[in-house]
Amino acid sequence: MPWRQQTLALIPSAPSVRRARDWVGTVLEEMGRPELVDSARLGVSELVTNALLHAEPPLAVRLRGTTEHPRVEVSDQSLRPPMPRPRAAVALDDELTWTTTGRGLDLVGCHAVAWGADIDPRGIGKVVWFEPRHEPRDEPVEGALFDMDQALMAYGGELADPGELVRVDLVGFPVQLFAHLRLMFHELARELRLLAVIEPGNHPLAEEYATLFVQVEHERRQVRGLEVLEKATAAGFETVDLHYRVPPTAPATMARVADVLRRIALGFDQTLISVKPSGELRALQDWYLGEFVRQGAGEAATPWTGPARLDRRRDVS
Numbered sequence: 001m002p003w004r005q006q007t008l009a010l011i012p013s014a015p016s017v018r019r020a021r022d023w024v025g026t027v028l029e030e031m032g033r034p035e036l037v038d039s040a041r042l043g044v045s046e047l048v049t050n051a052l053l054h055a056e057p058p059l060a061v062r063l064r065g066t067t068e069h070p071r072v073e074v075s076d077q078s079l080r081p082p083m084p085r086p087r088a089a090v091a092l093d094d095e096l097t098w099t100t101t102g103r104g105l106d107l108v109g110c111h112a113v114a115w116g117a118d119i120d121p122r123g124i125g126k127v128v129w130f131e132p133r134h135e136p137r138d139e140p141v142e143g144a145l146f147d148m149d150q151a152l153m154a155y156g157g158e159l160a161d162p163g164e165l166v167r168v169d170l171v172g173f174p175v176q177l178f179a180h181l182r183l184m185f186h187e188l189a190r191e192l193r194l195l196a197v198i199e200p201g202n203h204p205l206a207e208e209y210a211t212l213f214v215q216v217e218h219e220r221r222q223v224r225g226l227e228v229l230e231k232a233t234a235a236g237f238e239t240v241d242l243h244y245r246v247p248p249t250a251p252a253t254m255a256r257v258a259d260v261l262r263r264i265a266l267g268f269d270q271t272l273i274s275v276k277p278s279g280e281l282r283a284l285q286d287w288y289l290g291e292f293v294r295q296g297a298g299e300a301a302t303p304w305t306g307p308a309r310l311d312r313r314r315d316v317s
Contacts, residue, residue: 010059012052020048020061024072027063028132033070039111039132040072046108047074047128050082056125064191069113069131069198077125081117081145109140114198116144118190121217127190131198144197146190148217157218160247165224168250168295170242171303174284175232180310181281181288188264189213209260216257219247238308251296258289280307 008023010016024044025037044061051059055076065071082105108115108130115130192206193213220226224245232240277285283306295301 006063008061010048010061012057012059014052016052016059017045017048020074021045024061024063028070031063031067031070033067035134036070036132039134039136040070043108043111043115043130043132044072044074046105047072047082047130050105050128051076051078054078054080065131069195071129071131071194071198073127073129075125075127079119079126081119081126081147082128082143105143106140109143110136110138112141114141114144114194116146116194116197118193119145119147121148121186129194146193148214151214152218152221155214155218157215160219160222160249164248165222165245166248166250166296168244168246168292169301170244170288170291171301172239172305173229173242174304174306174308175229175237175240176309177280177284177307178229178288179233181277181284184277184281185213205260205263209264212253212256212260215253219250219253222247223250239304246292248296251292254289254292254296258286258293261285261289278310280310 006027008020010020021041021044024040028034028037028040048059048061051074055078057077060075062073062075063070064073105115111133112130113133115128117126117128119126189210192203193210195203196206196210225243228240228242284304287302287304287306291301
């Protein structure tokens, strides 16, 4: 069953370790998974401790997932991946050096079905996550690190010839609304990627979208004209006309994205951890992806005629 995520914001101080530990235990009890409480408390204590010692605020703990596969996440603003601490850790105080001291991330690996870290491809921090295990294992499971730069190196796609770039005009582009859609795309890619890690081989659609997301990023980094959107976002504009030059493969890639998203909406909904997007975001998604496909086929641009901002009264994301 799906479970709407819950979030606990933390201040960078020692009592946050105990607060996170108690909060995660309470939420898991409410979910009907009391057998996971001990592992979750141990794991989140270690991750929050690491964040306080090595990362940058703001910090937050999230419990996401389904009843069958709840997942604990600790987010911070550092781009540094988690590193195992030496056995003899330097004590800050009692809250930061409780029973996990010296065992570091191995403790998380022993109490997790799977765990890992995601470095945000937008360069705004990372998420360290684990799915708690009802009984600890004798040896820790290895963590799975995802870094977009490394994923792109492994992908190894060819760069488009600048003379072959295709023009795509996005007229009346809703800057603020798109920020929400872009966040949804990133969250969905991460959710599906983690689902594929936790249940390898069981969700080919998740693996397909996660791989496709890397291809999209490979092509996005070749787009000419992105700086106009960046400036419009920084200036707080509601709308802007964008004139992109994109790789010739981009229209076909966007058609694949639209197809996978359609199949996800039709048949994958109960497994997904993410909450459905609002009607405004679905409409923007269809228009945005459709403009690449249509203009790649030689059709004229169609302006965006929907809202410029998200209606919080109807939003369910």
